[in-house]
Amino acid sequence: MPEYLTLIGTLRANQESDIAADAAGKVVATFVERGQLVRKGDSLARLDARAAVISVSAAEAQSNLVKSNLEQAQRECDRVKHLLETGAISRAEYDRTTTECSSTQWSLAAAEAQQQNARKLVGDSNIRAPFDGVIGERFVNVGQYVQSSTKVASIYAPDPLRLELTVPEAQAGVIHEGMTLTFHVTAFGNETFSGTVKYVSPNIRESSRDLVVEALVPNPPAPADKADKADKTNKADGAKAATGKLRPGMFATAKLLLSEHPVPTVPVQALRREGATARIFVVVEGRSNERLVQLGEEKDGAIAVVSGINRGDSVIAEPGPDMRDGLRVASESEK
Template identity: 30%
Template sequence: MKRWIAIVLVVGTLGGIIYYNKVLHPAPGATPGGGGKGGSEKGGKGGPGGGGPASVNAFVVVRKNLQEDIVSGGSLLAAEQVDIYPEISARITQLNIHEGQPVKKGDLLVKLFDADLRAQLLKLQAQSENARRTEERNKQLLARGGISQQEYDIATTNLSSSLADIELVKANLQRTEIHAPFSGIIGLRNVSVGAVVSPNTLIARLQQTSSLKLDFSIPEKYASAVHNGSTISFLIDGSNQPSHAVVYAIEPGIEEQTRNLRIRARVNNTSSRFRPGTFARVTLTIQNEQSLVVPTQAVIPQTRTNQVIMVKNGKAVFKDVKTGLRTAGLIQVLSGLSVGDTIATTGLLFLKPDAPVKVGKVVSLTENGPKVAAN
């Protein structure tokens, strides 16, 4: 019984306190019972919780040329490069390789031992001369009926075989000489005169460095913006001065693993400023024709699309838009808007479809991006 009395007293006390605060002494600006339309400072007219139109900054859609810089890592490569290997196993008798020095196309770089092949060539030449004389005699005898056609055919075959053996030895003699396939700079040699080399022995490397190739990749969505003749800039470590290259080849397909497009540009290196193998930070500037733009903060990302809030006839209208290039302050609009449309840039979280909207300030477009116009 005592416990029920205590519970009744507690409930009565709490009820009295609530009645005193809500009815006898209500909060300033509120009617007894919590009714009325007057809002507090936080929820008054024009605020997030008020009934009046929300005040927002707006931007009038215009056309502007946009450009986007794509940064990618690339590598400088020699225009032409070849590793020099011998074709046969033999001893080096002559080595005309001066490390780090230029060579011209056709210069003799390496000469291998060939005395045995030259002796074999002399032998075959003597045999072929004898076979030729035999063929001529048999030809005369055949004309007079002194021999059969079969005997003459044997003499002709012997002559042809001797001539073929001579050509084979000459081909082997050519393998004892290594000539520069193009003009370039010879690298460090790995052998000396007198060394016995095999087809697996790397003698040196020849590179053509008067012009270099710059290989890099870009995401597939920018593939249509790059073409032969496009100019790119790049930086190498240890240099703050950007250099330029011209695109001359584009891979026809996209790499399946990275979804990137491989591009190759040509770099003028007549001053020998760059070295093959150098890492380069490539910047590709993508220019776009005049297109509709809106401030970055005006676009609301959605799951499958993007939206902007257009102010039309004093009300908020939500519009789906398709976007393109993006810079620090602007986004390209491909569809969904027209020139002159007014777009809200502030208060986006508090606006609802068809809600009343009042434009407070208009955002103007400057060279550095959108800027609120001065009152």
Template identity: 30%
Template sequence: MLRAGTFPVWATVCLLAAGCDRLGFRSRAGGDGPAQKQPESIEVSASAAIAQTVPERLRATGSIAAVRSANVAPEVNGRIVETYVEPGDMVQSGTPLVRIQSDDAEQRLAQEQAAYNEAVANERFAMAEAERYRNLLKTGDVSRSEYERFKAQAEAAGAAVATARAAVAIAQRELRNAVVRSPFAGYVAARSVTAGEFVSTTTPVAAIVQLQPVKAQIQIPAFEAARLRQGLSLTLGTPSFPGEQFRGTITALNPNVNPESRAIVVESELPNPQFRLRPGMFVEAQILLDEQRRVVFVPEEAVVYDPDLDASRVFVVEDGAARVRVVEVDRRPGAARPGFVEVTSGLVGGEMVIRSNLDELYDGARVRRSHL
């Protein structure tokens, strides 16, 4: 009979053995009884765990935002007679968005053009008269005062032409302004008017958002602000494109601290030639700081994860045998060496880590290294 509060030693040993067996800490050789045949060695590929000094990384989250956006309003009052775009359409700089009724502008342009043509004709006649009187002055057939009078008329006619030309330019601009155009390339986020509505110069007709480039706005705890500066490199990942990394640098640091979140906003401008990144997308950022740290890297295929025990392990070669090392790894995106996993504890660097035939291995298994 067992005394209350005690646990049999044999039961403890069994539980420990079972746990070790789950992690690969088991040996298939040895034991009591007659000598057993030594198992054949398993051929494996192995490579050295790499110890390296890399920049310290600061992780944070944020979202994509537009570098430039505009609520486009007309420059003339009038009634909308036609719309050319729908929300989601891609537009170039100068693409027509809507057209405003332009009957008055067309009539005014015709009037100003007629006035200009008349002014040009008057100028030609006045200049011809001034030239004729200049020649008569040379022969003494007219007085200088008469010549000066016609010369002044020619100059006034020239000024009238300049005034008429300016009036034509204004009328042409008003007619052009009847068509509201996109101020830059981007996409139509909203169109707020329809045909038949009356609009003024304060009425937005469409919202345009530029998508090339875009910027990431990242929330950083205020106490980390001293570690940041413009020009630091960063990588971004987003659930919208799993496994992909977008690279940039810090282009702006907002000095204001949000009183609720106690965070500052860091911005990074990113190229977006295919318009894949859209405003509002969630991003995870890793900022490479000026500080350095020492880490160990092993090939991704060398790490075995046991979800039941929530532990990762690797096999290392020691004296011709495979030995288990329980490790902690950082699998988050942005590793300094693509194809490798960062080991944060369990290895010091230089160990020969096995990366093949892992399903055949156990702690103490005899191994021989392949030369491939």
């Protein structure tokens, strides 16, 4: 039977981000709502870019002016070089002219950098999605003034998800990448989901004495999403996105498979359950003997019995509703 390590954890998005404006200005349009699917590069919001456009025009004019000055300076440098060779001017006058030529070149570099920065501000006024994902929340509205650090929207990638687990220090030595696990979440009752350990922290946290590991978890589509699966590429028009059954933030109880080893087992049908209590009837000297048992893991119709019976005990495989302690049980030879 399998031996599991039971852990608790939280589902998180594989990629998630609070997108900053990266520019200052008034919001003139928003294009997304909570739960909307967006593609990398899609517009989330737009800022008033009129001042940035004016800055671009001014920077381009300044750049053109410096280019003209540089052309004039280069012609002057070529002229004084010839004059120096003929001895018509002094070395000091020649050095002064060539220095002016070099400084004009640096002025052009500064003007072009200013022009690129102005163009960037125009581009930053259109705030875009950094990756494919689903909008978690939009933080701004039309008319609001934002700074470069203002959060505009949150976005997360819904598939796959990460299951973040904390492993007690005593069990940290058995954890490694590639281990498989199963888990349940409250929203879906006994439905089982699976994942694979992908990321293992290199250190034990001193404050809590545990090891943080993360498993990658495929996110199966929710029933309402399956009908729209073929139409996912058209979801960026404002329709609700297919986000899958599992959602970031869900609490999960996981079982991490450590190994398998032989243990006493009985058929599941041999159990009589009453709440958290489990009973099994074994045959002792021709009569039924009721045993309270502690159960382990279940697999392929059999369940492990941790205590209450011993290997080799004769178990009544399907006790009827009238079965009780002390009833005579016929052997095969007596039937």
